Amino acid sequence: MQFDIIEKGQYTVIQINEARFDAKLAPSFREELENIKGNIRDHLVLDLSHVRFMDSSGLGAVMGAYKMLRNTKISIVNPQKSILDLLKLTRMDKLILSHPTIESALAATA
């Protein structure tokens, strides 16, 4: 499974089970999001624990989720350094906050 969807109270967690979130994976992510968007809760948490590499296509897919889910808070969890660097470089860290764990992401809005 490329993605695991976990429902937790007011939160939906999408765990990305791929090492590379890139132009190859981005269309599948968008499709998955389209399939579940009606059921996504108040806070969408993207768990990137397994993602070693992200490019502009992966980042674009995350930003596409941000645009699609206008009234949903979106957080990134456990990004590796290269992904944090990418968010900072592109300044998208100003819009989408990162947290070390799912619990800390959820606690930030509890």
Added chain:
Amino acid sequence: MNTRTFHKQYSSSLDASRLVAADIVPFWQQLGVAVTTIDQMELCLVELVNNVFEHAYANNEGSLFDISSYLNATKQLTIEISDYGNTMTPQTLTDLANADFIEPVADDPSTWLQSSRGLKIVKQLADTFEYTTTANKNTFRLLKEASVANGKA
């Protein structure tokens, strides 16, 4: 001075950037290039290979492109991506030279999805880059200080 050179020809596809990265990252590791530099140049390479597929070859699979990489005499990591497709317009290059990432604003959707994000990343991470066209061959050439470990290269 290290005279080893990586050179390989690939076929355009959505998967191609993964194949290139899987081949070239071990080569850079063997050269002793710093991990941070490898991470940054892997990202640049992926962006440019995707750019070749999407723009030079208009998302058509099976067209050939070449990747070369080596350390030059001043220990700069040099990467060349050559295609034989559509040439990048002078306007695109001018726009890129003047472009920078803008800070997104939560209540301004026009700031969320920025154009040419991949090329802007390359511009930010490479020390220098140039784009040349000779006959039917377009080449994007990047240079980056390699931070080679002692005893390597």
